[in-house]
Amino acid sequence: MTTADKLHDLPLTETDTNRLEMPVEIDDLVSVSQVLSEWGYLAAITGLDHGDRLEVLYHICHGPDVITLRVSLDPQAPTVDSLHPVFPQAGTYERELMEMFGVEVRGTPDRSRLLLPDDWPADEYPLRKEASDD
Amino acid sequence: MTERFTIPIGPQHPALKEPAHFAFTVEGETVTSASVRLGYAHRGIEKAAETRTFIQDLYLMERVCGICSHIHASTFARAVEELAGVTVPPRARMIRTLVAELERIHSHLLWLGVAAHDAGFEALFMYSWRDRETIMAVLESLTGNRVNYSVNVLGGVKCDITPQLDTQIREAVDYLQERTEHYLHVVNTDRVFLKRTKGIGVMSTEQAIRWGVVGPLARASGVPRDIRVEAPYDAYADFPIDIVLDDAGDLAARFTVRLRELFETYRLIRALLDNLPEGDLTTRFPRRIKQAGEVIVRSEAPRGELFYFVRTEGGSSPSRVKVRTPTLPNMHSVLELAVGAQLADAPMILAGIDPCFSCNDRTSLIRRGGEQDIWSWEKLRQYGIEVYRA
Numbered sequence: 310m311t312t313a314d315k316l317h318d319l320p321l322t323e324t325d326t327n328r329l330e331m332p333v334e335i336d337d338l339v340s341v342s343q344v345l346s347e348w349g350y351l352a353a354i355t356g357l358d359h360g361d362r363l364e365v366l367y368h369i370c371h372g373p374d375v376i377t378l379r380v381s382l383d384p385q386a387p388t389v390d391s392l393h394p395v396f397p398q399a400g401t402y403e404r405e406l407m408e409m410f411g412v413e414v415r416g417t418p419d420r421s422r423l424l425l426p427d428d429w430p431a432d433e434y435p436l437r438k439e440a441s442d443d
Numbered sequence: 444m445t446e447r448f449t450i451p452i453g454p455q456h457p458a459l460k461e462p463a464h465f466a467f468t469v470e471g472e473t474v475t476s477a478s479v480r481l482g483y484a485h486r487g488i489e490k491a492a493e494t495r496t497f498i499q500d501l502y503l504m505e506r507v508c509g510i511c512s513h514i515h516a517s518t519f520a521r522a523v524e525e526l527a528g529v530t531v532p533p534r535a536r537m538i539r540t541l542v543a544e545l546e547r548i549h550s551h552l553l554w555l556g557v558a559a560h561d562a563g564f565e566a567l568f569m570y571s572w573r574d575r576e577t578i579m580a581v582l583e584s585l586t587g588n589r590v591n592y593s594v595n596v597l598g599g600v601k602c603d604i605t606p607q608l609d610t611q612i613r614e615a616v617d618y619l620q621e622r623t624e625h626y627l628h629v630v631n632t633d634r635v636f637l638k639r640t641k642g643i644g645v646m647s648t649e650q651a652i653r654w655g656v657v658g659p660l661a662r663a664s665g666v667p668r669d670i671r672v673e674a675p676y677d678a679y680a681d682f683p684i685d686i687v688l689d690d691a692g693d694l695a696a697r698f699t700v701r702l703r704e705l706f707e708t709y710r711l712i713r714a715l716l717d718n719l720p721e722g723d724l725t726t727r728f729p730r731r732i733k734q735a736g737e738v739i740v741r742s743e744a745p746r747g748e749l750f751y752f753v754r755t756e757g758g759s760s761p762s763r764v765k766v767r768t769p770t771l772p773n774m775h776s777v778l779e780l781a782v783g784a785q786l787a788d789a790p791m792i793l794a795g796i797d798p799c800f801s802c803n804d805r806t807s808l809i810r811r812g813g814e815q816d817i818w819s820w821e822k823l824r825q826y827g828i829e830v831y832r833a
Contacts, residue, residue, distance in 0.1 A: 327674065328739060350655035352741075355752045368739065368750070373674035375739050385642035398655050398775040402767075426484030435490055 312347040321376065325354045327341040330377045334387060338367075338380055342395045345376060351396040354403065358412035358438045361389050365412060373441070382412065384437075409436040444787045445598060447475070450786065454483045460557055465793075469786050477781040479774060484800050492764040497523045498760065505591050505823060507766060508799055510553060512591045513546045514744040519764070520595045521676065522753040523739040527732050529599075534722040535599035540678035542585070542594050542714045543742075544708045545612075548743035549578040550797075551701050555626060557795040558698070562639040567629060574622045577615045585609055593722040599725030609651050609716055616709045623705045630698040640694035642779045644792040647692055657778050658747020664692035664701040670743035682714050682777075697795045717788035731759050744769055746797050770799050773774075 319341065321329040333341050342351075357364040365387075378433030380389055389434040391414050392399035403414040404423035411434035422429070434440060448469050454462040462483035468476040490508055493502045495603035501523075505516035517539050524531060531539075552575035559567035578675050586592035586602050594600050604612075630636060646656070661668040663761040667686045671679045687704040689696035739752035749771030754763040781789050 317470075325738070350652070352655070352748065352772075353750045353752065353765065355763070355765040357754065357763055367753070368752070370741070370748075387515075396655060397653060397779075398772050401775050412580070418722055419478065421478075422482070423480065424485050426482065435487070440490070 310342070315344045316348060326371045328375050328377070330379060333378045333380050335380060335382070338378065338388050339392065339395060341378060342367065342369075342392050345378075346395045349374070349376070351392065351399055353400070354399070354406050356406050356436060357385070358411065358436065359437060360384075360408065363410060363412065365389060365406065365410075367392070386413075387411065388413040388415060391416050393418055408434070410434050411437065445471075445664075446492045448540050452789070454480075454562060458561060459793075463652065463798070465789070465798050467781060467786060467789055472785050472787070474781045474784050474786055474789060477778045479778060479829060481774075481800060486720055487789050489499075489764055489766060493759055494760070494765075497761065498758045500764065501595060501597060502593070502678050504764075504766075505593060508768070509590050510690050510799060511546060511744045511746065511749075513542050513594055514742055514749055516593070516595045517543065517677075518598055518740050518742045518749055518751045521742075522738050522751050523597055523732075523761075524728075525738045526736050526753065526755055527729055527739065529598050529726060529728055531599050532723040533720050535726075536677045537715050537719055538600045538602070538604065538724070539595065540682070541604070541612075541712060542582075542592065542600075543677070544715075545578055545582060545585075546592075546706050547718060548705060549575055549582065550706055552578070552619075554701065554745075554794075554797045555698070558791070559636075559789050560795075561794045564633070565625070566634050567636075570622075571584050571626065574619060581608075581612055581615045583665055583668060584608060596725055596728075598728035599650040599723070603724060604716070604719060612712065612716060620706065620709045623702055623709075627699065627702045629662050630695070631704065636694065639791055640698060643694045644784065644795055645691075645693045646776060646780060648690070650779070652690070654776050654779065655772050656747075656796075657772055658743070658745075658797075659679075659701045659704065660747065660773050660776065662690050662704075665690040666750070670741050674741060675742075676742060678683070678715060682718075684711055694791060694795045700799075716775070732757055737763075746770060746799060747773065761773070768799065770796065774798065 318333055321331045324330050343371045349369045351367065352370040355366040363382040363384045365380045365382060369376045389412060391403055400418050403417045404419060406412050407414055408422055408425050450467045450469055453459050464480040466478045491504055492503055495503060501516055501520060504519040505771040506511045507515045552571050556571040583589050584590055584708045585608055586594055594602055615810055646664045648665040651661050651666045657668060662745050665688055667688060669686050672686055684707045687700050687707060689700050701773040732755055735756045740751045749769060750767035752765035753761050755761045777793050777796055780792050784792060
C-alpha cells in the first residue's frame with residue numbers, strides 16, 4: 310500500500326485552502342503519525358485550553374499543505390504518547406507542551422524543563438486559561 | 444582511559460551571543476551527548492497576547508525577535524487578516540515582501556559576522572557588520588527605526604517607497620551585491636577558515652528530512668524547503684525566487700547557501716521596485732471579527748519556516764497565539780550533530796543554524812501563592828545580588 314493510499318484512507322476533512330484536519334483518539338496517535346511521517350514533517354505542537362477539555366494539535370506539513378491531528382484530553386489527567394519515535398524533533402515540542410499545559414507525555418526522552426525557570430511551581434501551567442498573567 | 448566530563452556552556456558564555464544552557468558530555472575532546480535548556484529570554488508573549496487586542500498584539504509580536512521583527516509582525520498580520528476576511532492591497536503586499544527581503548539581508552550579514560567571530564575570523568566579522576550598516580540605514584530611512592520597523596498595520600502597511608528611497612535601496616543593493624561576491628570568495632578560499640567549516644557538522648539529506656529542519660540549514664543539506672516557494676504568500680507568487688541548494692551539508696555549505704541566496708534577494712528587491720503598482724497602502728479593517736475561527740500561517744523567516752497558529756472566538760482578541768520559530772526544530776539538529784564532534788567545534792555547529800534565542804523564548808511571569816506580587820526595580824536588583832552571592 311502506497312503512502313497516498315494510506316492517506317486516502319484517513320478521515321481527513323478540508324477546513325481551509327491547503328488545510329486538512331482529523332480528530333484522533335489517544336491510542337491511535339502514534340500509528341496515524343507513523344503514516345503521516347512518510348508524507349511530511351512535524352512542524353509544531355499546539356496546546357489549547359477550552360476550559361472543560363484540553364486539546365493538543367499536531368501540525369504536519371508537506372509543501373503548502375498542513376494536516377492537523379486533534380487530540381481531545383481530560384484536563385484533570387491529560388496524557389498522550391510521545392511522537393519522538395516517529396518524529397525525532399518532537400521531544401523538544403513535547404517539553405514545551407508538558408510545562409506550559411501540564412500534559413503528561415508518555416515515553417518522551419527528556420522530561421526536564423525547556424523554558425520555565427527551576428523554581429517555577431510544579432503544578433502551575435502558564436498557558437492554561439486559569440493561570441493569570443497579571 | 445579517558446574520564447567522562449560534563450561541560451556546561453551558558454547561560455552566560457563568551458561563545459554564546461544570547462542566553463541558553465548546553466550540557467556537553469565529553470570523553471577527551473569528543474562530545475558524547477548534548478542537552479539544551481532554553482527560556483532565559485522567555486517573556487510571556489503567547490500568554491500576554493490572549494488578553495490584548497489584535498492591534499496591541501501586532502506590536503507585541505513584532506517584539507518576539509529583535510532581528511527578524513518584521514516577519515513576525517507581518518505573519519501575525521496575515522493571520523488576523525485571514526480571520527477577518529480582509530484582502531491587503533497589492534502595493535502593501537509588495538512593500539511587506541520588500542521589507543522582509545531587506546530584513547533577510549541584514550539578518551544574513553549579521554549572522555555572517557557572528558559566525559565568523561565564533562570561528563575566530565575577526566576581520567570578516569568587522570567588515571560584514573560595517574556593510575550591514577548600509578541596510579540598517581535603508582531600513583531607518585524607510586521606517587524611522589533600525590529595529591522593530593513597525594511597517595505593518597492590520598490591513599496593510601504604513602510606510603511608502605518614495606522615488607528617493609527607491610534610489611537609496613538600489614544603490615545599497617548594488618553595493619552589497621559586490622560585497623557579497625567578495626564574502627562568498629573569502630569563505631570558500633580562506634584556508635584557515637575552511638579548516639573550521641569544511642566537513643564539520645555534516646548533516647545528510649536523509650537526516651535533514653528526518654529531523655524536520657527548516658530554512659538555509661535544510662537547503663545546505665540539499666532539502667528544497669522554502670515557504671516562499673512551497674506556499675507562496677504576499678508578492679512571492681508573482682515574483683518567485685529560485686531555491687539555492689547545496690548537497691554538502693557541512694558548515695561550509697551553510698555559509699555558501701546563505702550568501703548565495705542573498706543574490707536571489709537582491710534580484711527580487713530590484714524586481715519589486717521595478718514593478719511596484721500604484722494604489723492604496725491600507726484597506727479598512729473591522730474593529731471586531733464576527734465569527735470564531737483558527738488559521739495557520741507560515742512564512743519564510745531569515746532562519747527558516749516561521750509557523751503561526753491563531754485562534755479567536757470572535758471579537759477583538761485572539762484566544763490563542765502559538766508561535767513556532769525556526770530555531771526550535773533546528774536546535775534539535777545541534778544536539779544530534781554535536782555528538783561525535785570535537786568540543787571546540789560545538790559552538791560553530793550551533794552558530795551554523797543561526798540560532799535566535801529570544802525567538803524561541805516567549806512566556807514568563809512569576810506568581811507564588813494566590814497573591815499578586817509586584818516587585819520594584821530595586822527589589823529585583825537586590826534579589827539578583829542575593830541569588831548570586833548565595
